[in-house]
Amino acid sequence: MxxxxxxxxxxxxxxxxxxxxxxxxxxxxxxxxxxxxxxxxxxxxxxxxxxxxxxxxxxxxxxxxxxxxxxxxxxxxxxxxxxxxxxxxxxxxxxxxxxxxxxxxxxxxxxxxxxxxxxxxxxxxxxxxxxxxxxxxxxxxxxxxxxxxxxxxxxxKTDDDAYELMALSRLSLASGALNRVLELTIQYVGEREQFGRPIAKFQAVQHNLAVAAAEVAAATRACDGAVEAIGEERFVLEVAAGKGRVGEAITVVTEIVHQLHGAMGFTHEHQLHHFTRRLWSWREEFGGESYWQSRLGHHLHSLGADSVWDFIASAK
Amino acid sequence: MLQFDPVQLPDSSHALRDEIRQFLAANMPSGHRPNSDFLSGHNPQFSELLGTHGYICMNIPVEYGGGGRSFFDRYVVAEELLAAGAPVSAHWFSDRQFAPVLMQIGTEQQRKKYLPDMCAGKSYFSIGMSEPNSGSDLAAIRTSATKVDGGWRVNGTKLWTTYAHLNHYMIALVRTAPVSENRHHGMSQLLIDLHDDSVDIRPIKNMGGDEDFNEVVFNDTYVPDEDVIGEIGNGWNQCTAELGYERSGSERFLSTFRVYIEFLKLFTDPPNDLQAAAIGRIASNIMALRRMSLSVVGMLEAGKMPSIEAALVKELGNNFEKIMPEIARLAAPLDADKTEFNRTYRESILLSPSTTLRGGTREILRGVIARGLGLR
Structure with a gap:
């Protein structure tokens, strides 16, 4: 398509x-x-x-x-x-x-x-x-x-890389949810007022959101890389890199968005946890970070130190 | 919201990559100990050799001495040079930002005068932004240029000017009008000859013992009108636009790449799963950063000025290149011969405080990103 x-x-x-x-x-x-x-x-x-x-x-x-x-x-x-x-x-x-x-x-x-x-x-x-x-x-x-x-x-019988596609499904879902929790948080800090102004105006809040935004962008691009490699020889390694990197992003981003939502985001009444709890689940399903990072790491070691850059630079 | 669109390198980049690798295999300066930091080797001979082979200013039109190729091709060559640990400092600023700036806002006369030597790897530029009382607060600069017949008289001091003692020119941000209600008004960019007698340059030793940055003092330095870059009064906007080139490249996450290579070489026996996870974690971070960086290259190629996205690449990349040597150090096998690893690690940790300062501090970058998110 x-x-x-x-x-x-x-x-x-x-x-x-x-x-x-x-x-x-x-x-x-x-x-x-x-x-x-x-x-x-x-x-x-x-x-x-x-x-x-x-x-x-x-x-x-x-x-x-x-x-x-x-x-x-x-x-x-x-x-x-x-x-x-x-x-x-x-x-x-x-x-x-x-x-x-x-x-x-x-x-x-x-x-x-x-x-x-x-x-x-x-x-x-x-x-x-x-x-x-x-x-x-x-x-x-x-x-x-x-x-x-x-x-x-x-x-x-299937010719598909079935397990890797299942792992990719989790990182795709996570990529979408990460973008959403970032948007929800940007909206919230613009509305929530403390000390007489929206908390978005505080530098500490801005900096934490900048960190979260960078992680979300990294997760998005890591997911792109894995999707683009579907059907190619390096697919499994792009999934490995993606699942590992998105897992890291989930750890950082969920912590920040909850912190910025305050106690309200910790309540069941709030919608935030429907996303963050799924992110924590998807991070583990079909291989967590250490599983996929070690698969990638073992492969890179087998390539040898002098070939690792070529592997990185050969991404489409 | 910030946009990082998927981008793929054009097919032409594959042949180019092979070509530059062959060039490096044959021409890496003898005795050079590779280090992936873009400021770790000022080597005019090597820069000239790169220029002769057409590897500098690849994205500048042929009529000015450039390669007439794309930003993508420039990116490929730049990342190969850094990954190999080649000494690129001499031409780096010319190639990365000042040649594109001259193409974008320079006069025809300026392009004809400066670009051919920049493209040939013979003409080196320094960035003239920071001052003694103007670090992150760039609008606080005091270096002033006063209008005189046919040009400007410059007085003031620039600080932390990398390689000013070895480079030929500085593009300096100066005040051409007093501070008004809008602090960003009244600033302009001037191209200044660093070899002029009225310019005093004093190298400053850094904590690692190297002398790469300087204090540069202008004493009634004369700059002719034809060396004004862009428009008088528009310096702030021009500097901001320039940051798209300055902050998005692979030098913002590959500074410590050689540590990774030496780390991998420590594993004469296969790594255990946790060590392998450290190897994979580092690679997966570089891969994601590289994709983000390429998204920005795509925007530059499309003629956009992605200064916010570039700030985000730098913020994420700088933090990664700081933590990466630590991941490697802690996962290194205990009984390996670490001589080379320790050498690169030591260089990296001595450099590390500067990575989140140079080219915009972490605090400034996070503010820029926050603005991009609509928070300020």
Whole structure:
């Protein structure tokens, strides 16, 4: 898909998510209610099939949509649905979920109870469908359902770098959410007054936001780099670099935006935590910073000190 | 909001990169100990050699002696020189900002007079902004230029002027009108010959024992009208625009790159996972910074003046190049021979206080970014 079409698609997703995903919905989902209306809307617009091989869109388009989903903390396992339909050649409105396989169990499967089919991926990029499973329910830091399944595994053939695409989904979502929390904070410090003026006027506040903005920009570009490398030999390494760098940004930015929101942002009534708690979850899912940084580091060591610059400079 | 659009290097840059690497393999000055800081090697012979091969002012039109190529090509050459630790200080300011400034706001006469030697790697410029009582508060400068017949008489002192004792010219920000209600009014940029008898230059030794910056005193120094850069009274805006060139390049995050290379060389045995994570963490930071820097190059190439985005690259890059040697030091294998690592590490830590000062302090940059975010 051309960048112009991608832009149109991003704008239309943006419209739908901004109209439908609000604090009320996020709270309802957090209390255990599956967002049926939102799911229906996603299916009606065909977003769930965007990553299938005959959709006419590129994988990059699907990840552009995931950034938007991150911006609104869309409480649907959209990444799982997109990639699940791709790997299962899906064409209907079944909910598909995906977790990470660890031995004979599959961990952190979103909404397994609601899903029609569940998949598991391994760090060596194999994909399995799980059948006849038993599930233990759990939740991530954002209180989103993340179940643990054990059952029968049947391997599904795909040429995709499945695990790395799942990791990329987390860094795309995070890139979107990081931009959003920065915007929310800029807005808040302009409205909140202390000592007779908006706290945005205080240099300490300005400097902390500048630091956060720099981290958000770095995360955005790190995500770009990984998306641009889809299908290329260095994809895994760009994902590794991206997941590591975005993880670092999440640590810095979530701390600053909460600090600047004061006690208000620490309340459940405020919307900020719907984003920050997801960021903390996505940072860990499908490999945390140290996992990906060490994969990149081992690779760079194997290249040798004199080839590391060439690796860095060979990014497109 | 700040904009860092995705940018990809043009295909032409690949061949250029191979070419400059071959050049460096053959021509790195003998006895030069590589260091990636852009101010760590003032070597006119090497700069002239680069000029002869067309590696300076690549983005300046051919008719003025430049390469007639893009900002991207200049970027590729610059980052290869820094990564290899080549001595680039002599021509750096000419190449990075003053040649583009002359192209942008210089007169035809100025371009014809100065650009050919700048492009040839023979003419070196210094930045004339800071003064004894004007550091971060640039509008507080006192160096003044008084109108005389056919030109200006300059009096005052510039401080921290890097390589003024070795370079040929300074482009100085001076007051051409007294301070008025708007402090940013009444300033102008003049091109000053540093070899003039009326200019006293005194090197200042830094904490690492090197003498690269100076105090420069002007005693009734005469500057002809034809050496006024841009418009009289517009100096502040011109300086601000110049910062897009000055703050966004790879020298803002590669200053300590050689430490990373020597760090990697310490691992004769494979690193453990935590050491590998340190190796990967450093690379992932450089990769993200480089993409941000390239976004700014894209804006420069498109004729924009991205001074806020450039400030952000510098802020993030300076902080990284300070912490990077520490990540490496703490993750280094305990039993390795650290002779070369220690050499680069020591140079870096002795330099480190300056990186978040030169070219705009961290505090000023954060203020610029905050303005870009609409906070002030």
């Amino acid at each position: 051309s960048s112009e079409l991608q832009q149109i698609m991003v704008e239309s997703t943006e419209r739908i998510f901004s109209d439908t995903v609000d604090k009320k919905l996020l709270d309802a989902v957090e209390s255990g209610e599956f967002p049926q209306q939102l799911w229906k809307l996603i299916c009606e617009n065909g977003f769930h099939l965007l990553a299938t091989t005959d959709s006419g869109a590129d994988l990059a388009d699907a990840f552009a949509v995931l950034r938007v989903a991150g911006r609104y903390a869309v409480p649907i396992p959209l990444a799982e649905v997109l990639l699940g339909n791709r790997w299962l050649d899906g064409s209907d409105d079944n909910l598909i979920s995906i977790g990470e396989r660890s031995g004979d169990r599959t961990l952190t499967v979103p909404w397994a109870q609601q899903a029609a089919r569940c998949l598991a991926v391994t760090p060596d990029n194999r994909v399995f469908e799980i059948s006849d499973y038993q599930s233990t329910s759990g939740r991530n830091i954002a209180f989103e359902p993340r179940d643990t399944l054990s059952g029968n595994f049947t391997e599904i």
